[in-house]
Amino acid sequence: MDILRFLTAGSVDDGKSTLIGRLLYDSKSIMVDQLEAMERSTKNRDEGQIDLALLTDGLRAEREQGITIDVAYKYFSTPKRKFIIADAPGHIQYTRNMVTGASNSDLAIILIDARHGVVEQTRRHSIIVSLLNLPHVVVAVNKMDLVNYSQNVYNDIVIDYAQVAKSLGLKNVSYIPISALNGDNIVEKSAALRWYDGDSLLGLLESVEVHEDINLSEGRFPVQYVIRPQTEELPDYRGYAGKIISGIYRKGDKVVVQPSGVESTIAAVEVAGAEVQEAFAPQSVVLHLADDVDISRGDVIVQKEAPVEVAQEFEVVLCWMSNTPLVARNKYLLQINSRTVRCVVKELEYKLNVNTLEKEALPASAGLNDVVKATIKTASPIPFDSYKKLRANGGAILIDETSNVTVGACMIDSVASEKPFWPEI
Structure with missing residues (x-):
């Protein structure tokens, strides 16, 4: 039985944690003791409903604020497939956590509140999905019950997001209307959404072909x-x-x-x-x-017939994940797969505006959650591929030499003279 690793992302209160809770609840993947604990802790006890978000919002700070801060991982299985879910934070200041959750995922579920449509954080998360070259994207238009299951509202959101997907070059994008709170189109098809002729969310997740995404031509x-x-x-x-x-x-x-x-x-x-x-x-x-x-x-x-790039100096698209600013000439450890070398960030070229996709002149440093184009030089040669060509051998991380904390996620662009990593918008 194969494994599908997928990420849920979206703005705050779009229902990511509730969606995962509904998947686990309706697929009968919750232990009895977990169910009893949820019934004791639920905020909706008076309404006769269980707060399914409690399955993933495990941190005390998250429960107090009603948001997801850390990346919560959950595991469940059906007769067809095993699943590993990463529930990413919605707040802008926790975008770096989404990078952590997405780095090992095969698919991203991007939730959109049907009442609000495509918003800034939707674009930000879509950019990260594009950066990390995830092979499959599912756009789940949630809270359809709050817009009377309107097909017109759903169609307008699909049209808006299709423009975002096209500009980012997202591949294999699927759309599905859902209500995580009521369970519409989560595990079973919903009678309230008869105009939708696609599969349920779980049915889609069970049928996605992940083996086709594995590169078997370049060893x-x-x-x-x-x-x-x-x-x-x-x-x-x-x-x-x-x-x-x-x-x-x-x-x-x-x-x-x-x-x-x-x-x-x-x-x-x-x-x-x-x-x-x-x-x-x-x-x-x-x-x-x-x-x-x-x-x-x-x-x-x-x-031998599939050579790899070997160099000490290369360009990367870098997502900065530390509160300490990134300044040119700073030194770090760079790790790619099992190889770790010392390196220096030679130059910061530009910053990518995650709202407009435009290249902006970079100030003296890059801050938390910034996405920048940079040049890195390593102390010794490393073998790599362009991240767009071969994700498994084109991703690297920057590590602070003093604290051993991961401070940056790098997507390597192997040859500077090739087509730019980001298309001109």
Whole structure:
């Protein structure tokens, strides 16, 4: 059974936490003790309704304010698929938390309040979804019960958001009218929305094809650990353990170890301790090479016919996630997959206005939640791909050397002379 990781995002009070609670409640994925606790804590007890948002708003501060601050993760499954849900905050000052939730997701559900339509935070979250290159987007027009289930209201919102999606280049966008509070179109189709001929939200989530999003043509294998038992039984054993992030690896394939550029041949492929003829993304494997090559954690074994970029200086689109401003010439640690190197942010080119999508002249520094174009130089070469080309090998984070706190999320743009990362608007 495969897993779908998805994110919910939207403005404050659009009903994200209630939506997730409804999914869990109607799919019977709530434990009895959780249900009893919700009944005791619910704010709507006098109305005979359970406050489903309490399933995700677990922090005390969130319950007191009635908003989601941290990213809340929930897990449930149906006979068709397992799900991991990330409930992202709605407030502007917590946009960085949405980046955390979206970085590992296959799909984003963007909620829109039917009464308010497309608003500033809708555009902001859509930009982050575009930045992180999520392959699937579901636009859920919530609170349809408050607009009398009007098809005209729904159609107007679809038209407005379609313009946003087009300008951002969002792919595979689906639209669905719902009422999370009443359960309309969440698990089962709603009689109140007879004019909608699509699937329910859960039906859509169960049918999304995530395997088609995996790149199987360009082999990338970041080494996480070098296995050398050096025992009497295995005196010469040398295996390279890690997770295949893209491509297919077969015994006999010609490979290149980057960033050193040394070539070799795959002598054996192991999966779960057993030798196999081939393995593919996203399997965790142990590779053996025909030659004794100096390989360490962070090196990438790539297929010879699918070369990777190797450089010390490159451009990135960066989402700043720290209260401490980002200033040019500041030094950090950059981590991409299992490789960590020291780096310096050489230059800040421009800031992206997340409301108009225009490039703006950047002041002396970048602040919390700013999205900027920057140039980074690393202390040693790193192998990477353009984020737009291969998401799994084009995303990196910046880490503060003193506190070890993640302060920035980077989407690498491999060659500056290529088409700009952001289309001209």
